Amino acid sequence: MINARSIDSLALDSYQRAARVILANHLVTRSYPDRIALPLMRRWATELREDLAELFGYRLEVTETTARLFPLHDRLEPGRPARTPAERVFDRRRYAYLSLALAALGRAGDQTTLSELADQVASYATRVDGLELSTDRAADRDAFVDAVAWLAARGALTLADGDAGGWAADPEAGEALYDIDRAVVFAIFRPPRVLQHLRSVRGLLDDESESRATASAGQTRAAAARRVRRALVERPVVYTDELGEDERAQLAVEKVVAEVELLTGLHAERRAEGVALIDTSGRFSDIRFPSTGTLAQVALLLVGEIADLVLDFDNPVQRRPRPEHDPALAAALDEAIPQSTIFAPLVVSSDHDVAQYDSWESDDSDDTVEGMTYPVIPMTWIAETVQALTHRYGSTFAAQWQADVPGLTREVLSLLERLRLVQPVILDHADDAPHPAEHNDESTDASDEYAQDHAATAGKPGDHTAQTAPTPNHAGATSGTVAPNDAEVTPDPCDTESADTPERAPDEADGPDDASAVEAGNASTPTRLTPTGSEPALLIFPALARYRGAVVTVRTRAESELFASATKLGDHAAPAPGAGA
Numbered sequence: 001m002i003n004a005r006s007i008d009s010l011a012l013d014s015y016q017r018a019a020r021v022i023l024a025n026h027l028v029t030r031s032y033p034d035r036i037a038l039p040l041m042r043r044w045a046t047e048l049r050e051d052l053a054e055l056f057g058y059r060l061e062v063t064e065t066t067a068r069l070f071p072l073h074d075r076l077e078p079g080r081p082a083r084t085p086a087e088r089v090f091d092r093r094r095y096a097y098l099s100l101a102l103a104a105l106g107r108a109g110d111q112t113t114l115s116e117l118a119d120q121v122a123s124y125a126t127r128v129d130g131l132e133l134s135t136d137r138a139a140d141r142d143a144f145v146d147a148v149a150w151l152a153a154r155g156a157l158t159l160a161d162g163d164a165g166g167w168a169a170d171p172e173a174g175e176a177l178y179d180i181d182r183a184v185v186f187a188i189f190r191p192p193r194v195l196q197h198l199r200s201v202r203g204l205l206d207d208e209s210e211s212r213a214t215a216s217a218g219q220t221r222a223a224a225a226r227r228v229r230r231a232l233v234e235r236p237v238v239y240t241d242e243l244g245e246d247e248r249a250q251l252a253v254e255k256v257v258a259e260v261e262l263l264t265g266l267h268a269e270r271r272a273e274g275v276a277l278i279d280t281s282g283r284f285s286d287i288r289f290p291s292t293g294t295l296a297q298v299a300l301l302l303v304g305e306i307a308d309l310v311l312d313f314d315n316p317v318q319r320r321p322r323p324e325h326d327p328a329l330a331a332a333l334d335e336a337i338p339q340s341t342i343f344a345p346l347v348v349s350s351d352h353d354v355a356q357y358d359s360w361e362s363d364d365s366d367d368t369v370e371g372m373t374y375p376v377i378p379m380t381w382i383a384e385t386v387q388a389l390t391h392r393y394g395s396t397f398a399a400q401w402q403a404d405v406p407g408l409t410r411e412v413l414s415l416l417e418r419l420r421l422v423q424p425v426i427l428d429h430a431d432d433a434p435h436p437a438e439h440n441d442e443s444t445d446a447s448d449e450y451a452q453d454h455a456a457t458a459g460k461p462g463d464h465t466a467q468t469a470p471t472p473n474h475a476g477a478t479s480g481t482v483a484p485n486d487a488e489v490t491p492d493p494c495d496t497e498s499a500d501t502p503e504r505a506p507d508e509a510d511g512p513d514d515a516s517a518v519e520a521g522n523a524s525t526p527t528r529l530t531p532t533g534s535e536p537a538l539l540i541f542p543a544l545a546r547y548r549g550a551v552v553t554v555r556t557r558a559e560s561e562l563f564a565s566a567t568k569l570g571d572h573a574a575p576a577p578g579a580g581a
Contacts, residue, residue: 002054003047004262016265018044019051020284022060023233023264028067029155029184041067055259056233057206057226066187072206074227077234078329079418080286084146085153091143096131098147100124105156105185114167114176118144129338141168148178156184196341201333225250232260232268232277236420237543239274241322241372251275273542289419290547294398298389299412303421303547305385310375310540319373322539323425376427379536383409413538421544427537 007015018040022028028037041048045062052058052069059070082090082098090098104120105112115135121144122133134140145168151157157178166174193203206227215223224246231238231247240248250256257268257275266277266284279285290300310317386409394402401408416422 002051002259002263004051004259007047013265014040015044015047016263017281017283018048019263020265020281022048022052022067022069024284024286026069026071027154027184027187029181029187030065031155031158032153038065038067051263055226055229055263057230061187063183065181065183068187068190070190070192071234072192072230073204074206074230076201076205076329076333082150085149088146090146090150093131093140093143094146096125096128097121097133097144098150099189101144101147101151102156102185102189105151105180106182106189108180111160111177111179114145114148114162114164114178115171117148117178118171135171138168141171151185151188152178154184154188155181156188157181198337199334199342201330201337220246221250225253225256228256229260232257232275233264236418237274237276237541239420239541240272241274271542276543287415287418289415294401294408295411295415298386298393298397298401298408299415300547301389301393302382302386302412303416303544305389306377306422306538306540307545307547309377309381311545317375317377320376320425320427320539321373322423374542375540376425377538377540379424379538382413382538386412416544419543421541421547423539423541425537425539427535 004012004015004019021033021037022041025033025037028041030038041062042064045060045067049060049062052060057072061068061070082095084090084094100121101117103124104117108117108120118133118135118141122135125131125133132140133144145164148157148164152159157180160177160179162176163174164176167176168174191204198204224244228238228243228247228250231243238251240251243251251274257270260266260277261268264277264284265281266279269276269278277284282288289296309315383406387405390397390402390405390408397408413422413424417424
């Protein structure tokens, strides 16, 4: 029995907050994520250590200055990169600088200056092929400062004097002095295995292939239950068809989900397609959705358009199965491992080592439910719809996105993908099957490409204008939820007051040429809802339909706020006829 069951009801909320903090952050220090988190963790250290080990197989270490959770990962997750305090996604160079900075800080004293740390990292970088840190280049300085800011946010470094921004702008004139917390530095980098022993990134994943062969039926069920609980707290939505047979059986067990609810204080929403934890606290999720800001609001508007298209009985969209697992991410990471630094463990034979990696390869295939299909929408339709939403509500968007619709489309789709509401795919009609879209820094994103192609021709949504609906009381969790059993094809029965959103009339300031260009664009480039050839598209998951009812709040606000962009005045901001100036 887990300790949470025996905790007094008056203290249970405090215990659940501690569980949410460590599961959400994995590292707690004196200042990260806030100053009350570490005392809370120390209060419940013993109980949490036992419950996390029993439910998830996680290991928790709590000291006077840190609390560190060592999770087990069942698969690679490309959608959760490191981010700067300003939400800038880390690229390969920033990851490299972060790793080298940790190595340098492990050998440093109690303090260091930013320039000294940069010199040490630059020295280490010369030993890595293709990597360099030159303080003469602004891009290198910015990337290095981002890595330092990531460490400072977690308490490994504390600014004692100066300003990192001043050094980034001019290293000759600016400087920053940092105090080093060595306990935090050592707590950050704690890999589960010696990295020099790994020939594949799969070695960092939880591998139970050997234990499964000799495990009893009870042990097999317990291991499957732990994997399901880990998925519930690590993924926004746990879809049934992406689990193996053992995991699907455990997901259907009420006790397995109820134990996670009791530990975290969250509520699970269960549907035929899967289960999601709903974060009503707002502290467990890394992304709030629905939320404020241009990206979140445009994402919600796009969700409404997609849901209306998918739920249209008269014009059904094409459906395809989920694509098979794509090993490209693991292969790309494995290719980057410097082979010259690898040495075999002394206690493991080479034959055993080869067999172990063969088992990882064989376990990569998805054990999906046969016959499950999902709606597929071509990326051309997505690009045109975002352009139309910008045309209608652009005056309420942040200025940077009003002039960059392709970038807005790319970021909105990235957000929806992180929420596991959509999946980019490439439709190959030669074998009539979708394939995962590749993610890399060098190739142009499919959504960006199609947004650029259609930015000048897309106008009003026309036939695919979304229907507004009464807004239910949504929790707005990052995890999202899966839709009801038939929500993927059946509208909400409460949606009796829906009405077409009025189309935006062309502004007088746009002039007749602009209006006619929009009309001509719509006539010459009709939206094609059936993908053809090897075309980028989006696979739509059932959880997306849950947010459909919340769209009305965004539309109402966007059409009623009385402010305009710097370039033109929206018709909703124009004074009513007869109104005073």
